[in-house]
Structures are given as structure tokens and as C-alpha cells.
Amino acid sequence: xxxxxxxxxxxxxxxxxxxxxxxxxxxxxxxxxxxxxxxxxxxxxxxxxxxxxxxxxxxxxxxxxxxxxxxxxxxxxxxxxxxxxxxxxxxxxxxxxxxxxxxxxxxxxxxxxxxxxxxxxxxxxxxxxxxxxxxxxxxxxxxxxxxxxxxxxxxxxxxxxxxxxxxxxxxxxxxxxxxxxxxxxxxxxxxxxxxxxxxxxxxxxxxxxxxxxxxxxxxxxxxxxxxxxxxxxxxxxxxxxxxxxxxxxxxxxxxxxxxxxxxxxxxxxxxxxxxxxxxxxxxxxxxxxxxxxxxxxxxxxxxxxxxxxxxxxxxxxxxxxxxxxxxxxxxxxxxxxxxxxxxxxxxxxxxxxxxxxxxxxxxxxxxxxxxxxxxxxxxxxxxxxxxxxxxxxxxxxxxxxxxxxxxxxxxxxxxxxxxxxxxxxxxxxxxxxxxxxxxxxxxxxxxxxxxxxxxxxxxxxxxxxxxxxxxxxxxxxxxxxxxxxxxxxxxxxxxxxxxxxxxxxxxxxxxxxxxxxxxxxxx
Amino acid sequence: xxxxxxxxxxxxxxxxxxxxxxxxxxxxxxxxxxxxxxxxxxxxxxxxxxxxxxxxxxxxxxxxxxxxxxxxxxxxxxxxxxxxxxxxxxxxxxxxxxxxxxxxxxxxxxx
Numbered sequence: 001x002x003x004x005x006x007x008x009x010x011x012x013x014x015x016x017x018x019x020x021x022x023x024x025x026x027x028x029x030x031x032x033x034x035x036x037x038x039x040x041x042x043x044x045x046x047x048x049x050x051x052x053x054x055x056x057x058x059x060x061x062x063x064x065x066x067x068x069x070x071x072x073x074x075x076x077x078x079x080x081x082x083x084x085x086x087x088x089x090x091x092x093x094x095x096x097x098x099x100x101x102x103x104x105x106x107x108x109x110x111x112x113x114x115x116x117x118x119x120x121x122x123x124x125x126x127x128x129x130x131x132x133x134x135x136x137x138x139x140x141x142x143x144x145x146x147x148x149x150x151x152x153x154x155x156x157x158x159x160x161x162x163x164x165x166x167x168x169x170x171x172x173x174x175x176x177x178x179x180x181x182x183x184x185x186x187x188x189x190x191x192x193x194x195x196x197x198x199x200x201x202x203x204x205x206x207x208x209x210x211x212x213x214x215x216x217x218x219x220x221x222x223x224x225x226x227x228x229x230x231x232x233x234x235x236x237x238x239x240x241x242x243x244x245x246x247x248x249x250x251x252x253x254x255x256x257x258x259x260x261x262x263x264x265x266x267x268x269x270x271x272x273x274x275x276x277x278x279x280x281x282x283x284x285x286x287x288x289x290x291x292x293x294x295x296x297x298x299x300x301x302x303x304x305x306x307x308x309x310x311x312x313x314x315x316x317x318x319x320x321x322x323x324x325x326x327x328x329x330x331x332x333x334x335x336x337x338x339x340x341x342x343x344x345x346x347x348x349x350x351x352x353x354x355x356x357x358x359x360x361x362x363x364x365x366x367x368x369x370x371x372x373x374x375x376x377x378x379x380x381x382x383x384x385x386x387x388x389x390x391x392x393x394x395x396x397x398x399x400x401x402x403x404x405x406x407x408x409x410x411x412x413x414x415x416x417x418x419x420x421x422x423x424x425x426x427x428x429x430x431x432x433x434x435x436x437x438x439x440x441x442x443x444x445x446x447x448x449x450x451x452x453x454x455x456x457x458x459x460x461x462x463x464x465x466x467x468x469x470x471x472x473x474x475x476x477x478x479x480x481x482x483x484x485x486x487x488x489x490x491x492x493x494x495x496x497x498x499x500x501x502x503x504x505x506x507x508x509x510x511x512x513x514x515x516x517x518x519x520x521x522x523x
Numbered sequence: 524x525x526x527x528x529x530x531x532x533x534x535x536x537x538x539x540x541x542x543x544x545x546x547x548x549x550x551x552x553x554x555x556x557x558x559x560x561x562x563x564x565x566x567x568x569x570x571x572x573x574x575x576x577x578x579x580x581x582x583x584x585x586x587x588x589x590x591x592x593x594x595x596x597x598x599x600x601x602x603x604x605x606x607x608x609x610x611x612x613x614x615x616x617x618x619x620x621x622x623x624x625x626x627x628x629x630x631x632x633x634x
Contacts, residue, residue, distance in 0.1 A: 138606070141606045148613055157621075182565050182596070
């Protein structure tokens with residue numbers, strides 16, 4: 001490894017948005033008209049980097065990148081495996097769709113939209129790449145800080161109220177995160193994820209309870225982000241209040257929590273982890289199922305389209321955590337397949353809901369009101385998106401759920417999983433059918449406001465996402481193969497641990513100390 | 524010493540949680556501040572409590588937790604303090620704006 005340069009592409013998803021975000025703040029100040037172009041170019045570049053990284057990760061090995069050329073676990077390391085690479089690509093796709101949609105006018109509703117978006121991307125990418133627990137905390141705070149700003153974008157009174165709740169809730173979550181970090185450090189003397197995965201199973205029985213408490217506390221923190229019962233109540237209000245492109249971007253934010261729980265449940269509580277093995281198995285699947293049921297009820301009871309869509313996000317989080325909790329290769333692979341699909345759909349739904357509300361005179365209450373334009377267009381999109389989200393053939397949402405049910409068949413919870421997943425799918429379908437018939441078929445009073453038809457940017461984002469969803473259904477075979485390989489890599493644990501702990505610093509090309517020693521200036 | 528620290532931490536965290544559960548933004552912000560103090564002290568204590576020791580390796584002394592203080596929790600606390608300080612400032616800004624718009628500092632914007 002000594003003769004081989006580190007793969008600097010690995011650090012680009014963090015560095016690129018950071019530098020571009022800082023540049024955009026300056027450009028905004030100078031009122032440059034290049035702001036939107038630079039932001040778009042940077043996000044496209046990020047997409048290219050993410051595709052390259054995915055191709056590298058697909059070869060099967062885990063790559064580690066030592067920040068500051070310090071060997072892990074003393075320095076902070078980044079690690080790229082199949083799961084990280086997939087989430088990086090998903091982040092770039094969602095960000096691109098949100099950004100293109102925002103170029104239709106939403107980005108000028110408030111200050112610093114583009115800069116905040118780039119900082120949010122930096123936090124997201126960092127959280128997906130880092131192999132250090134405290135570094136993960138820092139990237140979490142970066143993405144949350146940017147999300148506070150984005151949530152307030154184009155501030156209304158409702159948004160301010162939702163922001164206060166959201167910020168307080170997340171700050172409390174951060175405090176718990178730090179408590180867990182402190183406990184793990186006190187127990188093992190390390191914060192590197194790979195090193196923790198080695199050292200936690202070696203703890204004696206006297207420390208087992210403390211280690212379990214620390215890991216469970218971490219899972220609680222991420223369950224807040226991932227919107228697991230009983231910690232999801234902040235989500236519908238927040239997501240329904242945010243501006244449409246922001247809510248669409250936030251579709252990937254719950255997935256950070258899902259990602260972290262997937263990473264920790266496999267690395268810390270997988271097979272061969274001693275006292276911690278199977279720690280989450282009794283909790284996660286029942287909580288995931290309960291989340292799914294309550295989300296379906298929430299969707300049925302929603303009075304506004306945005307509220308309905310927010311509950312669809314909660315339902316997808318419940319399904320994902322159920323898949324992670326079941327913990328078999330098949331269930332994890334189904335979860336990863338479903339994750340890609342559900343993130344893209346959530347993004348599409350938030351953007352579509354905003355356009356429909358706009359055509360009805362900026363009103364998304366589920367009551368009769370006349371659509372001013374786009375009856376056929378929005379109706380068709382609504383139908384396609386409803387098919388995709390409720391898990392009906394032929395789109396990939398169906399395949400994700402079918403794979404999950406198939407994988408759950410061999411677990412003790414099989415009956416519950418089949419009944420509740422299918423039941424909640426039916427409830428979501430009923431809720432969407434009811435919403436669709438009220439929005440499109442009932443004639444109601446028109447508003448006096450005249451609304452513009454959708455701009456090209458809006459249509460590009462909507463149809464781009466729809467094309468991605470169709471592509472996912474067409475290429476479901478390769479996608480599922482990738483998900484399967486990802487699940488196997490996650491459950492194997494050892495490749496990740498070895499890659500991070502065996503990575504060696506690059507020897508300096510020019511050693512100043514050596515030269516000084518030779519000249520006798522240094523003893 | 525340890526008992527004192529534990530009692531102090533517990534009191535801080537308890538007061539923080541109690542204030543956080545009140546429905547006024549000002550109280551909630553004070554509660555979060557107390558909670559973050561408690562958490563910072565907690566991280567500090569997790570590096571083992573050590574009086575009159577520097578986190579620097581000296582010549583001729585093998586650096587263990589008996590002879591030296593652990594520098595890493597100190598660095599972690601420093602980062603955590605900066606972050607919680609900045610986040611409190613952001614939250615204060617949002618709360619002030621909500622107060623100015625809604626005329627009330629109730630967390631639900633009314634009452």
C-alpha cells in the first residue's frame with residue numbers, strides 16, 4: 001500500500017460543497033447572476049463524483065481515506081463501502097432535483113438558498129462517509145445547522161413555529177448523542193467505528209450493560225432523525241411547513257438516521273459481537289411495524305396534501321427500520337432496494353404537491369377547489385406517483401415490498417410483517433385515492449388569484465424524478481443485485497473493519513526532519 | 524470529588540430537562556443550555572477525573588491515565604462547546620423572530 005497514492009476522490013463529496021458554499025456566500029453578497037449557475041454546476045459535478053465512487057465501490061472492496069495522513073484509530077478516517085456510495089449517489093440525485101425545481105423561482109424567496117443547500121450537502125455526504133463517531137456528530141451538526149436555515153427559507157409564521165420545535169428537538173437529540181459518545185469513549189478509549197466494532201465485543205461482562213446502554217442511546221438519537229415511533233411526531237409538522245424544494249431535499253435527511261442505524265446495528269450488534277449481539281432485534285421490528293401502522297392512520301386522517309405526503313415519509317422510515325431490524329441478508333437487501341425507491345418518491349411527492357397546491361391558488365387543503373391549469377398533467381403525475389408509493393405493480397415500490405415480505409417469511413415475525421405491511425399499503429392507497437378524487441374530480445369554487453403555469457424548471461425536476469423511478473423499475477435486476485451485495489458486505493463486518501484499521505499513511509515525499517537530522521540541526 | 528461531580532451533573536441535567544419541558548421558548552433555551560453544560564462536563568469526566576495533571580507527555584514518564592490527563596475528551600468538549608454555543612445563538616434568533624411575529628413566546632406560537 002505504500003507505493004500507492006490515496007484516492008482523493010473520496011474526500012471530494014465533502015470538500016466540493018464546502019468550497020462552493022463559501023464561494024456562493026461571497027457571490028450572493030456581490031449580487032452576482034452566476035449564483036444559480038455555480039450551484040447547479042457544483043451539484044452536477046457532485047453527481048459525477050458520486051457515480052465514480054459508486055462504480056469503485058461496486059468492485060467490492062471497502063476503501064478508507066486517512067484525513068491528515070494519520071493512521072486510524074488515532075486520526076479520523078473516511079470509509080467508502082457499497083452502502084455509503086449508494087447513499088452519496090442518492091443524495092446527489094435528490095439535491096439535483098430539488099435544486100432544479102428551486103430554480104423555478106423558490107430560490108429567490110429568501111436569502112442564501114444555494115449556499116445553505118451546498119452546506120447541507122457537505123453535512124450529508126460527510127455523515128455517509130465518516131468512519132469516526134465524533135466526526136459523525138460534527139457532520140450531523142453541519143447538516144442540521146444548514147437545515148435550520150433551509151427550513152426558515154421564505155419564512156412564514158407556520159414555518160417559524162415548526163422551526164422552534166424542530167431545532168429544540170434536534171438539540172436535545174445532539175445532547176443525547178454526546179452522552180452516548182462519552183460513554184463509548186470511557187468504555188473503549190476509541191471513537192473510530194471500526195476500532196469500536198473490535199473493542200466493544202472484548203469488554204468484560206461487568207461493562208456489558210453500560211455498553212448496551214450506550215449503543216441503545218445512539219440508536220435513540222438516530223431514531224429521532226429517522227422518524228421511528230415514538231420519536232416521529234416532529235416530522236409531519238416540519239416537512240409540511242418547509243418550502244417545497246427544501247422538503248424534497250429533507251427526504252434524504254431521514255435516511256441519514258436510517259443509514260446510521262443500519263451501520264451501527266450491523267457493526268456493533270451483528271453476529272460475533274459478544275455481549276451486544278442481537279441487541280436491537282427485540283426492539284426495531286415491532287417499533288418499525290407500529291410506525292408503519294400509525295403513519296397509515298396519519299395518512300388517512302390528513303387534511304392537507306403536504307401533511308399526507310409527510311406521513312408517507314414516516315411510513316417509508318417504518319418499513320426501512322423494520323427491514324434493518326429483521327437483519328437477515330434478504331431483509332437488508334430489500335430495505336436497501338426500498339430505500340432508493342422511497343427517497344426518490346418522497347422527493348417527487350413534495351414537489352408535485354407544491355405544484356398542485358399552486359394550481360389551486362396556493363391551497364393544498366383536501367377540499368374541493370378548482371384547478372386553474374394542468375388538470376391532465378398533474379392528474380397523470382399524481383396517479384403515477386401514487387402507484388409508485390403505495391407498492392402496486394408495475395413500479396419498483398411493489399418490488400421493494402415484495403422482496404421484504406419474501407425475506408420476512410423466514411423470520412418469527414412473518415405473520416405480523418405480512419399483515420401490517422400489506423394493511424398499511426392498502427390504507428395508503430385509500431388515502432391517496434381519496435385525496436386524488438377530491439383534488440381532481442370534485443368541482444369547487446375557483447380562487448380569485450391567477451396562478452402562473454409551471455415553469456420549465458418545475459417540469460424538468462418532476463419528469464426527471466419520474467424517469468428515474470421508471471428506470472429503477474426497468475433495471476430492478478441489477479439494482480437488486482447491488483442491494484444484495486451491499487447487505488452481504490454490511491453483515492460481514494470484517495471488510496469494513498480491516499479496510500479502516502489496515503489503511504496506512506502515505507510516507508512523506510519530502511522528509512524535513514530527516515534532512516535536519518542529517519545536517520545536525522535536530523538531535 | 525467524584526460524588527460531588529456526579530451530584531452536580533445530575534442537578535444540571537435535571538434542571539435542564541425540567542426547563543426544557545416548559546412550553547416557553549425562553550425556558551426551553553435556558554434548559555438546553557443547562558443540558559449542554561451537563562453533557563460537556565459528562566464528556567470531560569468520561570476521560571477519567573484527574574486533579575493536577577497535564578495532558579502532555581513528559582520525558583522519562585510513561586504516559587498512562589495514572590500520570591497524565593487524557594487530552595482527547597478535552598478536545599471533544601471544546602468542539603461540543605463551540606457547536607452548542609452556535610446552535611443556541613441560532614435558536615435564540617429563531618425564537619426572537621417567532622416572538623416578534625406571534626407576540627408570544629409560547630412554543631406553539633399562542634397562549
